[in-house]
Amino acid sequence: MKSLRGVGPVQSVLWAIALVVLIVLPFTSAPFRVEQYITWMTIAVAAGGLNLLTGYNGQISVGHGALYGTGAYTVAILVTDAEWPLLPTVIAAAVVCFMVGVIIGLPALRIKGLYLALVTLAVATLFPLVIEQFSDLTGGSGGLTLTSEQLYRGSIRDRRVKWESPIDGLASDQWKYFIFLGISIVCFVVIAAIVKSRVGRSLVAIRDNETAAEVSGINVSRTKIITFGVSAGIAGIGGAMFALNKGQVNPTSFTLTLSIYLLVAVVLGGASTVIGPAIGAVIYGVFIDVIAPELPETLESATPLILGTLLVAQMLMAPSGIVGWFHDLTEKVSRRRQGGGKQDKNVDVTVTTHEVVAETDLETDPGGFHP
């Protein structure tokens, strides 16, 4: 099976192209577009966290929008009430969301599948109401604005925080972009490291057959709870980035719809692949922010319908997501080049329990790390 070190030439070229595009984009785009790119990053990170739980560990969560919102509110409260500097709040959001995730994940020890999905659905539905209930802390329906004291019209006033670039020639939005790109890359490297590790193989084993995993010596309860926590922590980092990017939080930004978007990003890009959720988030963002506004006005209100139809079509044509589809394509090309030789079973996008159990101590790549 391929490892991170053994990235093939095609993948290397794709990674290089992706890197160039990521770095060049903020220099060739308008500031508002750069802020949209950052929004896509926040969704990508949260979807990456969700993928760890749902894609690799098989625990379906429809409530990650609430965890994303928890991260966002943690940042907003720490900045506005406790006057924390901006970036350390991201770590605090991850810690808070880890703990919240562990608590939400407790029912997962007893229930799974659709029942767990229902529990998390309740969490997502209740989140905006809980926020409004504690309005003294959260600002209620008016939300919170991340402010700092600034001089305006001759007086010092509380105004929305700004990102001042310390580098000459780098605008504030570009500076913010690279900060958040760095955080996103760190998150995905952490996810990749988890997936590649023994823990990652445990996740897949539990997903495929809990009993077999337990027989193999995996502590199923502990692994499931910690996975929920880590997944929530990463989603919280996505939410923290959202709050820092927008400079404000409001309960209407964290409704059930957001949780569904995160699931869409995972499925669209490719569940059980590290980079799939990021690709799904970008494709979703391109549709919502770039394509949909250009649709004729009569179709504007039908945007959700169009998106839904496209998703159904994608599920029919590429059920394993964009990454899975790409992987299948490269495999076909590879086989053709080898003259229709035997398929290499070790390069499946997902790995079955039998493989994991059999290869527990070998270098395996449960979910793959495909571009």
Next chain:
Amino acid sequence: MSTNWKGLAALGCALVLIGSACGRDDGDDSSSDSDNGDSSSEEGAFINPSEDCDAYDGTAGVDGDTIKIGTIRPADGPYAIYDQVTSGLDAWVESTNANGGVTAGDGNTYQIELIKENDGYDPGRTPELAKKLVEQEGVFAIVGVIGTESNKAIRDYLNDECVPNIALATGSTEWGRADEYPWYIAGLPSYATEASMWVDYLEETNPDAQIALLYQDDDFGEAYRATLQKEIEGTDMEILAEQSYNPLSGGSTEAATVSLSQSGADTFIVGLGGTPCPATLTFMPDTWTPETFISVTCGGNTALSLAGGKDVGVLLAQAVYEPGDPADQDQPAVQEFMTNGAAGGLDEGQLTGGISSVGWSFGALFGAGLEESDTVDRAAIMNTLFSLEDASFGLIRDEMDITTDGGEDPWPLEGFRIVSRTADGSWEEVMPFNNKNGESNEIAG
């Protein structure tokens, strides 16, 4: 780390360095055509861009005889009904252009181009769309943005960029802070002023009113609640029972309404917007017949058609002509709206529904600002709108004394009359129009 990854990292660092050397910086955006010594900087004017703006381009969005404006509204999702407000604004633009355009104070006639963005009523999306309108589309002004939170989300940005945000489609008391945010001017009366009119009416007709209050659990409903509490202080009126309703809950107001009906109150105030407002009227038990006030936001035919006939007799503080009201149809402003609005693309339901007519008035307020300004300049139009004297525009009732005075009196609309709904869908005046000029901020506390 393998050589591959080291190589990619090195490539990344090199590109960032090259990019920062070659790319744009903050000063490269569309606002960079600084002109701090603009002619709009009149001595003593409310806004002086040479002092208030870092990089000021007062004529951005003006290209020859065309002025580009933008708006942000929910075109999909549960609040898409408010898109009808923007339809009204769009119709004003279309009909104005078809009639030759707006003749501004500089003597030139301008066509208006409206660019619409959709935030789905999510204030998390509004900032990037406002930046798109300003930075990419290069609009002169933003007009008729819908929603308190959406407008709050872009307030610092638009004020920092010195871009006018005219005719906010919300009556939040926040818009009274014009000294802090001088590039914002409301298109609706303050919700607090509206509530104070209800109390004025009750003082005349039912000074011992026992009130049951149902209010929306947000900034909008809270403005009604806080004002009612403040205004009845020292009177014999009393809020006997109150219930809040959270629109995010997705639930109905039935339980709250039935509970309030048991309170013994003789007055019912429905401080709700959207469809929950008429739905609440349908939930009122037939045995409970209090005097019922509804919010101005649900006083149109479109909303009240959902009340199942229980809208007869409800009371409303009214500031505008209702095109769907037979009693108002002879008014010249209504006739102009019906004719030009239809030409601008509004259908019969939109013309008489009471929602699109609001957006029409927003466009008319912008047009009035252009006509009265000596120059087509962002600061000049704001200074004009903040120094109105007995102005008139759109479908605002003639009795309204439209006067503003900068931060001292930033509200153009501060008057109402109280009307009662009749069985034929018209409104009968039960208390004459009362202007509260310059009082809105004080009422809001």
